Amino acid sequence: MAIVTSRSKTALLWTVVKYGLLVIGAIIMVAPFIDMFLGALRTPAERLARPPIYWPRDPQWINFKRVFTEMPTLVWLRNSVIVTLAVTALQILTSSMAGYALAKYRFAGANMMFRTVLGAQMFPFFLFIIPIFFILRYFPLIGGNDLLGQGGMGFLNSYSAIILPFAVSWYGIFLMRQFFMGVPDELLDAARLDGAGEFRIFFVIVLPLVLPGLATLAIFVFVYQWNEVIWTMTITRTAPDLQTLPVGIFLLRGAFTEEATQSLQQAAVAVSVLPVMLTFLLLQRYYVRGLTAGSVKG
Amino acid sequence: MTDRTDPSAMPATPAPRVFDEDPVRPTLGQRISSKKVAPWLFMAPVIAFGLIFFILPIFYAAFISLTRWNSLTPPKFVGLANYKYLLTIDPRFWDTFWNTAYFAAGSLAIGIPIAMILAYAFTRAWGQAFWRSIYWLPMITNVVAVAYIWKFLLDDSFGLINQALGFLGLPGPGWLTNPDIAMLSTILVFVWMQLGHNMLLFSAGLASIDDSYYEAARLDGANETQVFLRITVPLLKPTILFVLITNFITGLSYFTLMLVLTQGGPLGKTTVTALYMYDMAFADLRMGRASAAAYILFFFILIVTIIQLRIFRRGGVDAH
Numbered sequence: 001m002a003i004v005t006s007r008s009k010t011a012l013l014w015t016v017v018k019y020g021l022l023v024i025g026a027i028i029m030v031a032p033f034i035d036m037f038l039g040a041l042r043t044p045a046e047r048l049a050r051p052p053i054y055w056p057r058d059p060q061w062i063n064f065k066r067v068f069t070e071m072p073t074l075v076w077l078r079n080s081v082i083v084t085l086a087v088t089a090l091q092i093l094t095s096s097m098a099g100y101a102l103a104k105y106r107f108a109g110a111n112m113m114f115r116t117v118l119g120a121q122m123f124p125f126f127l128f129i130i131p132i133f134f135i136l137r138y139f140p141l142i143g144g145n146d147l148l149g150q151g152g153m154g155f156l157n158s159y160s161a162i163i164l165p166f167a168v169s170w171y172g173i174f175l176m177r178q179f180f181m182g183v184p185d186e187l188l189d190a191a192r193l194d195g196a197g198e199f200r201i202f203f204v205i206v207l208p209l210v211l212p213g214l215a216t217l218a219i220f221v222f223v224y225q226w227n228e229v230i231w232t233m234t235i236t237r238t239a240p241d242l243q244t245l246p247v248g249i250f251l252l253r254g255a256f257t258e259e260a261t262q263s264l265q266q267a268a269v270a271v272s273v274l275p276v277m278l279t280f281l282l283l284q285r286y287y288v289r290g291l292t293a294g295s296v297k298g
Numbered sequence: 299m300t301d302r303t304d305p306s307a308m309p310a311t312p313a314p315r316v317f318d319e320d321p322v323r324p325t326l327g328q329r330i331s332s333k334k335v336a337p338w339l340f341m342a343p344v345i346a347f348g349l350i351f352f353i354l355p356i357f358y359a360a361f362i363s364l365t366r367w368n369s370l371t372p373p374k375f376v377g378l379a380n381y382k383y384l385l386t387i388d389p390r391f392w393d394t395f396w397n398t399a400y401f402a403a404g405s406l407a408i409g410i411p412i413a414m415i416l417a418y419a420f421t422r423a424w425g426q427a428f429w430r431s432i433y434w435l436p437m438i439t440n441v442v443a444v445a446y447i448w449k450f451l452l453d454d455s456f457g458l459i460n461q462a463l464g465f466l467g468l469p470g471p472g473w474l475t476n477p478d479i480a481m482l483s484t485i486l487v488f489v490w491m492q493l494g495h496n497m498l499l500f501s502a503g504l505a506s507i508d509d510s511y512y513e514a515a516r517l518d519g520a521n522e523t524q525v526f527l528r529i530t531v532p533l534l535k536p537t538i539l540f541v542l543i544t545n546f547i548t549g550l551s552y553f554t555l556m557l558v559l560t561q562g563g564p565l566g567k568t569t570v571t572a573l574y575m576y577d578m579a580f581a582d583l584r585m586g587r588a589s590a591a592a593y594i595l596f597f598f599i600l601i602v603t604i605i606q607l608r609i610f611r612r613g614g615v616d617a618h
Contacts, residue, residue: 014522018419025416026432028490032447033435035458039450052456094343101340105333113341120352122603124551126572127592130362130579131355134369168347197331202340227440230554234580246442250558266450269443280438281431287438288430288498 033273040064040267044260063267071268075241076248080226080275083162083244087225088218090167095217096210098168099176100202104188114177120170128165129234136161136235157239162232166225172217179213180206216286219279223287226276245272363589373586380590391591393566394574398595400481401488401570402549406542409489409496414538416493417500418526434494441491445559448487449474477565484568488555496541503537504530543606550599571595 041060046053067073101107102114136155139145144152155161183206191201207214229246236242243251249268256265280287329335363380367373384391420429436444451457452473460470473483511533515525531538553573556562562569562577569577572595579588 010521018423021416021419022423022429025412025493026429029432029435029493031458032451032490035451036443036447051461054458054461094347097340098344101337105337105340107334107337110337113345116348120348122547122600123352123356124547124572124596124599126551126553126575127359127596128351128355129576130585130589130592131358132351134362134585135350135354135358164347165351168344168351173344192333197328198333198336199331199339202336223438227438229441229558230576237580246440249446250442262450265446269446273439273443276438276440277435280434284427284431284434287434 036266036269040263040270042263044263047259047262060263063263064271066264067267067271070264071252072240072248073245073268073271076243076245077271079159079242079248080244082159083232084222084225086159086163087166088221090163091169091172091221092214092218094168095172095176096180096207096214097202098173099178100180100206102173103177103180104183104185117170117173117177121174125230129231132165133234136164156235157242159242161235162242162244165231166228169221172221175217175220176210176213179210179216183209212286215283219283219286222279223276359589359592362585363593365586367585368583369585370583376586380587381594384587384591384594390566390569390574391571394569394571395595395598397481397566397568398550398570398572401485401552401568402546404482404485405488405492405549406545408485409492410538410542410545412489413493413496413541414500414534417497417504418530420497421501421504430494430498433497436491437494439491441554442558444487444491445555448483448490449559452483474560475564477567480560480564481568484556484559487559488549488552491555492545496545499541500534500537503534507533539609543602543609547599547602547606550595550602 038054038056040063041056042053043056043058043060046056098117102110102117137153138149139154140147140149142152143154143156143158145154146152155164187205188201191205196205226244227246228244229250232244233247233250236244236247237251240248240251245268249265249272253265256262324332330339362373364375364377365373366376366380416433420426420433423429439447451459454460454470454472454475457470457473459473463470471479474480507530511529512525515529520528551572553570553576556568556570556573557576560568562573571591575588575591575595578584578591
């Protein structure tokens with residue numbers, strides 16, 4: 001009897017420790033967002049008081065409107081939407097086509113290509129920033145360039161420069177291949193016997209079967225691309241019309257050196273976070289799959 | 299792509315077909331959508347983009363690294379001079395290299411134990427979707443937002459953290475302004491960003507441990523701490539190795555947070571090699587030297603990766 005009580009005591013203690021840790025961690029995860037949100041609602045006077053007033057007494061909800069009227073936020077938002085949707089659509093198309101070929105066909109070089117898909121993921125992004133910048137700059141016959149890539153600006157100062165380097169994702173191909181492996185070969189053979197061509201089989205029969213996979217890839221790419229900063233900033237530093245939300249906010253930081261104006265900056269940051277947060281909270285189960293697929297099998 | 303299968307969309311076939319001579323001769327449309335040709339068409343976009351944005355840049359970067367080039371005048375071939383300068387003369391390169399190692403190792407040392415313990419609690423807690431949503435918020439937040447959120451929190455005099463420390467009577471350090479602490483602060487912010495991702499990997503590993511091990515241990519009278527150290531940790535070894543090594547490699551190539559949070563300061567103490575390379579290229583317009591720095595860092599990461607694969611094989615991790 002004594003053993004049982006001491007056991008249930010340890011079990012209770014463990015439960016307390018378990019949820020205690022999770023709650024402390026959760027506070028550390030969420031509190032910074034609340035701090036940003038409260039900051040966005042402060043008046044300049046509250047910011048300039050010494051010490052500053054933490055809880056806004058007169059919440060400036062209008063800051064969320066001013067973000068759109070006094071800053072180029074609408075342009076940034078439009079660019080973020082265009083770039084993110086374009087990259088997501090392109091990656092869904094290229095990844096599913098290539099993933100399907102690698103999962104369901106035997107052809108010369110298939111093995112080599114699959115190895116390339118795996119190996120390419122090990123190349124860090126920083127290695128590509130400089131060469132891709134100049135490949136886009138000197139791309140022949142684009143943006144006023146002649147055959148040798150001279151005379152114009154190539155793809156620079158266009159959406160293509162932001163989008164094209166992300167049109168293909170090695171990870172996306174790998175992920176889609178995993179999903180296509182689950183489609184039975186018999187189904188394809190039956191369709192072939194019925195006289196369906198390979199493209200009809202792919203677009204009409206197979207793709208609808210891997211819709212959950214496509215959703216996983218889509219949400220994954222959406223979150224990644226909405227948050228992409230390094231490349232977009234490199235390519236749009238001199239093209240304010242093409243900057244996305246995070247990049248625009250960062251490059252406009254010089255406008256917020258005055259403490260009184262920083263509520264507006266924090267409001268803009270909140271606006272940049274919100275679309276992804278909502279998408280994510282609605283579709284998070286697809287995101288889980290994208291992160292775990294193929295990472296650990298041990 | 300679909301219209302390729304439609305023969306009417308193709309250019310008219312020249313000679314009229316004589317069906318009784320060659321009854322099974324396929325049309326162009328049929329040939330294109332045959333099992334032989336179709337995979338190549340499915341692969342075509344990836345091959346084209348892979349050549350332009352993967353293969354070509356690798357060689358182009360190697361070429362640029364052998365030149366002196368400010369991107370305005372034609373490049374001048376200088377052989378290995380850039381590599382020699384960075385490795386033997388440049389007073390800053392090795393500083394940035396050690397900053398990189400400090401960042402990568404520090405984010406492991408702090409981030410992995412926290413992620414593992416929280417994942418252990420998370421896997422056995424009610425309301426997984428709830429906890430998951432909370433712990434993943436930082437991971438899906440763009441890095442500019444992360445940087446500005448923490449800039450305000452870590453502000454020397456009026457940030458929430460130093461205000462709280464002051465309330466407790468403790469002197470708050472200059473988190474982002476003190477050269478001795480700035481990198482540690484950056485690491486802590488990075489750990490905050492990455493925690494959800496690592497927790498997810500650990501909880502996937504934990505879920506794969508069979509419950510019978512735990513039951514057997516409990517029947518033998520083991521307590522929670524013993525179960526965690528004697529059962530969970532050893533059985534989780536492949537996952538731990540995987541997370542350690544992928545995190546280390548990510549840490550070595552990472553520089554976005556430093557770029558937007560500290561711009562490499564104060565006194566260059568948060569300038570990692572990748573950020574040094576980026577500034578050399580796009581602030582100083584030294585494309586050749588920057589490409590050489592990128593390649594040196596890449597080779598270092600490659601060596602780490604090869605060692606990783608060895609350890610993986612020995613540690614029983616069945617991942618690519």
